[in-house]
Amino acid sequence: MFLHGTSQINASGHLEIGGCDVTDLKAKFGTPLYIVDEELVRKRCRQYVEAFKASGLRFQVAYASKAFCVMAMCRIAEEEDMSLDVVSDGELYTALQAGFPVKRIHFHGNNKTIEEMEMAIDAGIGCFVVDNLVELHVLDGVAASKNATVNILLRVTPGVEAHTHEYISTGQTDSKFGFDIGNGSAFEAVKLAISLSNLNVLGLHSHIGSQIFEVNGFEMAVQRVAEFAIRVKEELNYRFQVVNLGGGFGIRYVDGDTPLEVSHYVKAITDAVKTHFAAWGEELPEIWVEPGRSIVGDAGTTLYTVGTSKDIPGVRKYVAVDGGMTDNPRPALYESKYEAVLANRAKDAIEETVSIAGKCCESGDMLIWDLELPKVQNGDLLAVSCTGAYNYSMASNYNRIRRPAVVFVQQGESDLVVRRESLQNIVGNDLVPERISKQTILK
Numbered sequence: 010m011f012l013h014g015t016s017q018i019n020a021s022g023h024l025e026i027g028g029c030d031v032t033d034l035k036a037k038f039g040t041p042l043y044i045v046d047e048e049l050v051r052k053r054c055r056q057y058v059e060a061f062k063a064s065g066l067r068f069q070v071a072y073a074s075k076a077f078c079v080m081a082m083c084r085i086a087e088e089e090d091m092s093l094d095v096v097s098d099g100e101l102y103t104a105l106q107a108g109f110p111v112k113r114i115h116f117h118g119n120n121k122t123i124e125e126m127e128m129a130i131d132a133g134i135g136c137f138v139v140d141n142l143v144e145l146h147v148l149d150g151v152a153a154s155k156n157a158t159v160n161i162l163l164r165v166t167p168g169v170e171a172h173t174h175e176y177i178s179t180g181q182t183d184s185k186f187g188f189d190i191g192n193g194s195a196f197e198a199v200k201l202a203i204s205l206s207n208l209n210v211l212g213l214h215s216h217i218g219s220q221i222f223e224v225n226g227f228e229m230a231v232q233r234v235a236e237f238a239i240r241v242k243e244e245l246n247y248r249f250q251v252v253n254l255g256g257g258f259g260i261r262y263v264d265g266d267t268p269l270e271v272s273h274y275v276k277a278i279t280d281a282v283k284t285h286f287a288a289w290g291e292e293l294p295e296i297w298v299e300p301g302r303s304i305v306g307d308a309g310t311t312l313y314t315v316g317t318s319k320d321i322p323g324v325r326k327y328v329a330v331d332g333g334m335t336d337n338p339r340p341a342l343y344e345s346k347y348e349a350v351l352a353n354r355a356k357d358a359i360e361e362t363v364s365i366a367g368k369c370c371e372s373g374d375m376l377i378w379d380l381e382l383p384k385v386q387n388g389d390l391l392a393v394s395c396t397g398a399y400n401y402s403m404a405s406n407y408n409r410i411r412r413p414a415v416v417f418v419q420q421g422e423s424d425l426v427v428r429r430e431s432l433q434n435i436v437g438n439d440l441v442p443e444r445i446s447k448q449t450i451l452k
């Protein structure tokens with residue numbers, strides 16, 4: 010397994026992250042356990058901020074909290090001078106509870122409810138990213154009802170297809186998100202938006218997809234957005250102050266993934282802004298980005314305990330762990346690939362090829378196919394790397410499995426940031442109507 014951040018194999022042959030031996034973490038917190046390398050998260054945040062500072066442009070780096078949204082993470086984002094992208098009342102609430110400065114929160118989503126809009130306006134949200142015409146009208150109405158003027162960006166689809174999984178590619182015309190530039194709907198949206206009295210149009214937003222390893226998609230998106238912004242300025246005499254280029258910067262999950270350095274993506278974007286806004290003639294717009302995966306993805310590791318195994322001679326050996334698609338749905342959803350190491354015997358010689366199964370009643374609940382490991386035994390620890398993004402945040406209670414705990418590690422210290430769910434949590438929202446209880450009693 011590739012060792013990310015502070016991960017290393019110690020003298021006892023155990024995986025160590027943030028100076029913490031994972032066998033100790035298992036003893037302290039149990040498994041499955043999400044372990045987050047805090048130093049690596051902070052390093053990634055700083056790489057973005059530094060790269061933007063070097064560009065000389067005005068900027069905001071908004072952490073896309075959908076990747077991993079818990080209060081401790083919101084605190085780190087604030088400490089590292091990030092802004093925050095939220096996409097639901099739940100993410101907004103988490104950020105507010107964590108004391109994140111509300112003016113640096115951007116509210117996304119293609120179907121915000123009126124209650125979510127009200128909550129965000131009451132809190133004093135920094136801006137909304139408006140996705141469609143219905144939302145433009147509704148948001149203007151909600152803002153009017155509160156005598157407020159709210160800042161918005163208009164989400165546009167620049168017609169760029171990112172080379173990534175179909176389900177996580179969003180910049181093309183046929184997408185559920187945003188106003189299309191190519192078919193004229195973005196222009197009409199701008200005309201309408203600037204005429205609505207309770208909206209203040211700050212600028213445009215474009216997000217072309219996720220887990221992208223090249224810069225040309227971003228450069229093309231900048232070009233299309235710049236051409237559009239210049240047209241708006243010329244034809245409507247309206248000047249955007251902000252251009253948000255979304256997230257999508259890729260990370261290395263497995264061999265063959267070839268992400269670029271953060272500074273490389275940022276330089277490509279900021280250079281493209283300088284080039285394509287050359288005809289702008291005034292101060293360049295402020296540039297925002299929204300990285301999620303590339304902030305937390307490789308800083309996360311999931312620790313499992315090995316349970317049963319099933320050897321089908323001549324076919325394959327299944328080894329089951331105490332988690333699976335409930336804590337990491339990505340292999341089942343996107344056929345995502347992961348690497349793993351036998352974390353309590355990482356120096357032992359490789360002896361067998363096994364496939365790692367989860368514990369759900371679902372044949373598709375497989376975490377890794379054909380993984381080479383030392384001879385695996387019941388009770389061993391398996392550490393799957395690069396699970397920091399879209400794992401805890403996409404976890405479910407399928408089969409009424411409890412969500413794991415999350416622990417931050419740094420410099421030999423481990424701090425619980427999310428408790429393991431309890432069995433009481435599992436039934437916590439269940440109600441049994443009286444007539445059914447009565448029937449049960451009558452039986």
Ligand SMILES: Cc1ncc(COP(=O)(O)O)c(C=O)c1O
Nearest residue numbers: 073216219256257299300301302
């Ligand atoms: C609008 C928007 N911004 C930012 C992100 C974060 O993307 P990533 O985690 O790939 O950086 C996403 C998710 O793809 C998104 O939909």
Ligand SMILES: N[C@@H](CCCC[NH3+])C(=O)O
Nearest residue numbers: 075177219220339398399
């Ligand atoms: N959830 C996805 C990415 C989509 C991000 C949101 N637009 C993943 O796990 O890769």
